[in-house]
Amino acid sequence: MKTNQQLLVIGLVCALVSATGPAQASDRVTSGDVTFEKPVKPAPVSPESRTAETKNADKGTAKSDHDYDHCLALVKEDPQAALDYALEWQVSTKQVSLAARHCAALAMSALGRHHNAAILLSEVALAMDNSPEVPKEARAEAYAQVADAWMLANDREKALTAIDQALAFDPQSDYLMTRANIHALAKNWNDVRIDTGKILAELPTDAEALTLRATAYRNLGALDAALEDANRALEIAPHNLTALLERGRIKAAKLDMPGARADWQQVLSFAREMGLTNDPRAVAAQEFLDMGDARTGGTAQ
Template sequence: MMTARQSLPLFILLASLGFGLPAIAADAAKPAATEAPAAKPSTPHDYETCIGLTDREAAKALDYARAWKSLGGGQAALHCEALALSSLGEADEAAARFQELADGMNAAPDETRAEVYAQAGTAWAVAGNLGKARAAYDEAIKRAPQEPALYLGRARVRALAKDWDGVRADAGEALAESPTLVDALTLRATALRNLGYPKAALADAERAAALAPHNLDALLERGRMRAATGNVAGARADWQDVVRFAKEMNRADDPAAAAAQGLLDKGK
């Protein structure tokens, strides 16, 4: 199986779809109070210190987490290990650790466990294992079926698999809970475009761009739909805005900006 470092094109696509590996709340991965306490480490460790290292020195964070885990750090140490691995670009191993953690959190609240399953799903997607990514998001949604971010995450996985009916369905579920969710509107527009519904796709893209006038992905998608429905001048204006806004926000290397520049260069 490919590691994250071996799949740069996938990383670019994931970035364009908004994937990330956010940390959960500091207490989320710690053993629940109903579990037997872990053996007290002989050397003091704590979750906040470990997580802080993942932002600055991921290799040190990994060493810290693994040493802590060997001393009985339990779920908190395992979660920090997973985050450190993801920071180091070791998505496949990070996904395995997130999955291990989520599968073992039997005493945790459903919402907390769902969030860790979502982290596993994102990491599996970055690693290129879309089957495991989808399964992890299925488990997350089973535990928190009213959480729009989980449907959005599964929609992104389905987009990577080009399951456009699934993308449309999941984006719709997210929008049912949060009607102004720009990323869900943009993803549903992409799905509708690929399913051959240009007017509906344009309506979603227009709403997304109206809600977030500087959102690069929304503008890129609206430009595509304007071009598809004959508004070439409007499409070029959107793509020019994507390139300009990306530079102004110091995001010139954003995948949306690269895609917009490519469309401008092709004269589409």
């Protein structure tokens, strides 16, 4: 999941001191044993109070003794401890803490509770969206995190809606790549081709985009174009396992089985060198080699 912390901290701070709450949020959001109340519109505050609150929010405290950076660090070290910390943080504050909610959502995702994480991240993004002070780049990053969460929750429709919102705020290549991957999961190959094409128009040496467009071209039957993209990706990143695996598939589709086997063997060789023998790409390469050997009666090496 994307964690552009600087952007999100800016957005969370702005939303925390805004007089606009997430008015469209549901009354309650329940995530297993976790229930958050709908935020209420805060009472007007004086400039002096607003300044003090902003300083606290900058430190991640938001009128509490809790720290946002510490909570994020816990997500990496001990997600359950991070979730407990975020929940205690929320309970200890009189007003809703978007920082606490955001940290709780990331902890849930780390614990595999992707659907619950997506719901909470959606509320955070909506609260930021409803705060005029939040920069558009921070709103975009929030929706991109929502898209990632829905992808992990296997809800491609909601993921696509979220990434479209991110792109509406900031049409950057990372978000286009996310949308291309969502389209790939749905096997919408022409949409994949279009989005990766937009990325490559600005970043012609993006090996990841070249590889994904090669996959799209292969599935669309444009094998020469697919091979050209795969070759280019490997010129840029010779050890890219995804590109090697894909080029092997393209060569197989073009009935160049010796060339395909050479690429798949290279995947296995590089995977061993990098300590990635159990990587899904290495596993797939071995399966392709085994299928070819089963047809010829040979043995994979």
